[in-house]
Amino acid sequence: MLRLWPCAGTTARPPLGWAATTLRRRLLTQAEPSCHRRLGRDQRRGSRNTPQLAERTTTTTATSSSSSSSLGKPPATRDHAFSSFAFAFDIDGVLYRGGQAIPGAREMLRSIRRKDIRYVFLTNGGGTHETAKADSLAKRLGLSPDEEDVVRDRVILSHTPMRGWADEVKQQTVLVTGSHPETARRIANEYGFSRAVTPADLIHANDKLYPFDNLKETLHAEFRPLPDGKSAAGAPADPYSRDLLAADALKIDKILVWNDPRDWSLDIQVIHDLLVSRGGHLGTVSDRNGDRSLPNNGWQQDGQPELWISNLDLVWKTEFPVNRFGTGAFVAALQGVWAAVTNGGAELQYQALGKPSRFTYEYAHARLVRDHAVGSTSTSGSESRGKDTTAPPIKRVYMIGDNPESDIRGANEFRPEDGTEWVSVLVRTGVWRQTAAEKGPRYKPAVIVDDVVDAIVWALRNEGVDGASRDWLLEGGQ
Numbered sequence: 001m002l003r004l005w006p007c008a009g010t011t012a013r014p015p016l017g018w019a020a021t022t023l024r025r026r027l028l029t030q031a032e033p034s035c036h037r038r039l040g041r042d043q044r045r046g047s048r049n050t051p052q053l054a055e056r057t058t059t060t061t062a063t064s065s066s067s068s069s070s071l072g073k074p075p076a077t078r079d080h081a082f083s084s085f086a087f088a089f090d091i092d093g094v095l096y097r098g099g100q101a102i103p104g105a106r107e108m109l110r111s112i113r114r115k116d117i118r119y120v121f122l123t124n125g126g127g128t129h130e131t132a133k134a135d136s137l138a139k140r141l142g143l144s145p146d147e148e149d150v151v152r153d154r155v156i157l158s159h160t161p162m163r164g165w166a167d168e169v170k171q172q173t174v175l176v177t178g179s180h181p182e183t184a185r186r187i188a189n190e191y192g193f194s195r196a197v198t199p200a201d202l203i204h205a206n207d208k209l210y211p212f213d214n215l216k217e218t219l220h221a222e223f224r225p226l227p228d229g230k231s232a233a234g235a236p237a238d239p240y241s242r243d244l245l246a247a248d249a250l251k252i253d254k255i256l257v258w259n260d261p262r263d264w265s266l267d268i269q270v271i272h273d274l275l276v277s278r279g280g281h282l283g284t285v286s287d288r289n290g291d292r293s294l295p296n297n298g299w300q301q302d303g304q305p306e307l308w309i310s311n312l313d314l315v316w317k318t319e320f321p322v323n324r325f326g327t328g329a330f331v332a333a334l335q336g337v338w339a340a341v342t343n344g345g346a347e348l349q350y351q352a353l354g355k356p357s358r359f360t361y362e363y364a365h366a367r368l369v370r371d372h373a374v375g376s377t378s379t380s381g382s383e384s385r386g387k388d389t390t391a392p393p394i395k396r397v398y399m400i401g402d403n404p405e406s407d408i409r410g411a412n413e414f415r416p417e418d419g420t421e422w423v424s425v426l427v428r429t430g431v432w433r434q435t436a437a438e439k440g441p442r443y444k445p446a447v448i449v450d451d452v453v454d455a456i457v458w459a460l461r462n463e464g465v466d467g468a469s470r471d472w473l474l475e476g477g478q
C-alpha cells in the first residue's frame with residue numbers, strides 16, 4: 001500500500017527529535033479565539049473543499065482590486081491585532097515565476113513586515129540551503145541588502161523539517177539524492193546528518209555499479225570516501241545468499257530524495273538496488289521479494305532503507321508557458337520502474353515530506369509561533385528546544401499558493417492541535433488555470449484571487465482591517 005505520510009491517514013510518524021508538544025500544550029491552555037465575524041471557524045471548517053464556498057468566494061476577487069478611494073488613508077482595525085494572524089507564502093508561482101517577480105509582491109512584503117505580521121515562505125523547492133533560497137528570493141524580488149529581514153530566516157524548504165529529526169536518526173548512513181548531490185550533502189551535514197552518501201560516492205567506490213561513465217567526470221565528478229571506512233566494492237557472488245557480509249560492507253539506512261535529480265537513470269538504478277537489497281547492502285537481493293505470504297508480497301520487507309521523498313509536486317511554474325516537471329515526476333518514473341520490476345505485485349512504499357504533508361505544516365506552524373515569539377528566527381528546529389515562548393496565539397494562518405494539489409490541499413487538511421485555522425488562498429499566477437476541462441481546482445480554496453497582493457487584501461479584510469487595499473499595501477502599509 002502506498003504510504004503517503006501523513007495525508008493518507010497512516011499513523012506512522014517521522015523520526016522526530018524536536019516536537020512542538022510543549023508549545024501546543026501551552027496554547028491549548030489559553031483562551032479559545034473567538035469566532036471571527038467575517039469568516040468564522042464553523043463556517044470555514046464546514047466549508048472546506050466544498051464547491052459552494054469556492055464558487056462564492058471567487059466573486060470576492062474584484063473587490064480587493066478596487067481601492068482608489070482609500071489611497072493614502074491608513075486602514076482602520078476593529079478589535080484587531082496584527083499579531084493574531086499570519087501568512088505562509090508559497091514561492092514559485094506566487095512571489096515570482098522563473099526570474100520574474102510578481103508585480104507588487106515586494107511592496108506587499110515590505111508592508112506586512114512593517115506591521116510585524118508573522119509570515120514564512122513555505123515552498124516545496126529544495127536542493128539548496130535555506131539561506132541561499134532566501135538570498136535568491138530577495139534578489140528576484142529586488143529587495144535591497146538592508147531589507148534582508150524581509151526574507152531572512154523565514155524560508156522553509158521541502159527538506160527543512162528534517163532538521164528536527166532525532167539525533168540518533170541523523171547518525172545513520174543516508175543516501176542523499178537531488179539536483180546537486182554535493183550541495184544536498186553539505187546541507188544534510190549542516191542539518192546534522194554526519195554520514196551522508198551520494199550516488200557519485202557509490203559509482204566511484206564501485207566502478208561496476210553503473211555501466212555508463214559519460215557523466216562520471218562531469219555531473220558526478222565530486223565524491224567523497226564512504227563514511228567510517230566502509231566499502232561498496234565487494235559483493236557476494238550470489239546476490240541472494242544470506243551469508244554474512246564483510247564487516248566493512250556499506251549499509252544504507254535511509255534514502256533521502258532531496259529533490260528531482262539531473263541524472264534520473266543513475267538515481268533510479270541506485271534507489272532500486274537498495275529497495276530490492278537485503279538490509280540496504282548494495283549488490284544483494286532479498287530472497288523475500290515476491291513472497292506472497294508477506295506484506296506487499298515480500299517487497300521492502302527485509303530491512304531495506306526507508307525511502308523519503310521531500311516533495312511530490314508533479315509540476316511547477318517557470319517563465320516557460322508549459323508547466324515544468326518537479327520531483328513528483330521523478331517519483332512517478334520510479335514508481336513505473338518499480339511496477340515493472342515487481343510485475344505489478346507491490347506498491348512502492350515511501351514517506352513524503354513537503355506540502356501537502358501534515359508534518360511540513362506542523363513544522364511551519366510551530367515556526368510561526370515559536371520563532372517570532374522569542375525574537376529568534378533560527379532555521380534550526382533543534383536550536384530552540386526548551387525555549388520559553390510568550391507569543392500571542394495565532395487565530396488564523398493564510399496559506400497562499402498556486403498549486404491546489406499541494407498548497408491548498410495541505411492547508412485544508414491541516415488541523416493544528418492549538419485550534420488555529422489554516423485558510424487556503426489560491427492565486428492565478430501559477431500552475432493552476434481554469435480550463436474547459438477543469439472548471440475549478442480539485443482541492444477547493446477558501447478564495448481564488450488574481451495574485452498575491454489581492455490575497456493579502458482579502459485576508460486583511462477578513463481580519464477586520466477596514467480599508468485594506470492594493471494601494472495601501474503597494475505604498476508601504478503606512
Ligand SMILES: [Mg+2]
Binds near residue numbers: 092316401402403430
Ligand atoms: Mg508554487
